Amino acid sequence: MCQSVNNIITGFMSILKGLGVTGKNMFRKAVTIQYPFEKPVMTERFRGLVDLHTDKCIACSQCVKICPTAALQIEAATNPETKKKFPGVFTYNEELCCFCGLCQEVCPTAAMYLNTCYEVAYYSHDEVTKIDLLKADKYVHLAPPKMKELKK
């Protein structure tokens, strides 16, 4: 008898405690955001898609050698006047990339870096496998006009 009365009282008190916890949370700010409308800003060290400062690159092929999944391809070209090497073709295969960041670490001129882009959904396979890092609008899937085109 005494035991069961005690049980009821502790049960009631624990319900009140639980209500307190949820009640407190009810007035907290939401931790979620309205994703497609507002996008979270990633930190500087976030390892997103591989990106390139085209002017800094000296086409030394260090990144190509260290890449564990062989996601990068480079063809060096030489400037006839200054005799300096620069990348003639630089393609990035996002499908193979494992976002390890080794290319960024090994790059002697800090030309290679991983940007903060986390959206890696594509409309076609070619867009994934052949990203031309030398182009300004290399990430075709992020450009809004493409979406309109597809809708047509």
Added chain:
Amino acid sequence: MNIPWMAILFLLLKGVAILAFFAINAMFLIWLERKVSAKIQNRMGPMVVGPHGSLQLIADTVKLLLKENIVPAEADRFIWWLAPFFVAVPTVAAFLCIPFSQEWIVSDLNVGILFICSITSLCVLGIFMAGWGSNNKYSLLGGMRSAAQIVSYEVPLLLSVLVVIMEAGTLSMQGIVHAQELGWFFLKPNVLLAFVIYLISATAEVNRVPFDIPEAESELVSGYHTEYSGMKFSMFFLAEYANLFIISAVAATLFLGGWLGPFRPSVIWFLIKVYGIISFLMWIRWTLPRVRMDQMMSFAWKVLTPLALVNVLVTGWLLIGKG
């Protein structure tokens, strides 16, 4: 022949008003439930359709209306078709006796509270029919659990209502409200206990968490309405939220003074009280886990029923003492 056209028209209008309130209230409550749950879980809830997702339910209703009505091959078709109406019609009928204000009541029966209690108990018939007609073991289990649950929790519920009836000396809903003009009933300690018992058993009565074992998603795949789709499913859904409104309205009328309040219009006071109770029940729902079947049954028969009986006894004693 002299046909009272005006009276018939008026009756029809009242019926339409009840049905409209039935639908709009359920839509609002579903939105509120989603918002409350989102707030408690630090989410945002529906945000896209309309300001703060307020039109979400209209979109959902349109979707449900357009959906195909799938009938299971082995279903008992007649019972299966009838069940949603058996759940929805008593709920609409219970709105007849709910006093929104001094004037806003469809019919002030002199046995109002008895009518509401008896007709809302009919819902279990529809739930059991749905479980049986679906010819699905989970649905049948859900229906049987619901029947067992409602039969057991009806006892403490009615006993706690009885306390109020003894205090008020009338069964009419308006009469009960008028009896509270000197002081709301829940201020008396014995009626406060009855209020707590009523809230617990009413939560069980409408199959809400922590007593939602008839539709326990994790064990019964949402119980008796597993096989239903489209408009039939939404009938169950609407009836569930309309039932929630009814138990809260009865609680507000019996214990919190109904539409009584310091200033007019009194219907505002009634709605504030009702939606306050509903919000509290939602708060409870998103706080507590589900109880086990045996725990629930033993709680009804070993704790609530004796407590309610003793409460009735004490109330009678106090009333005799008063003379």
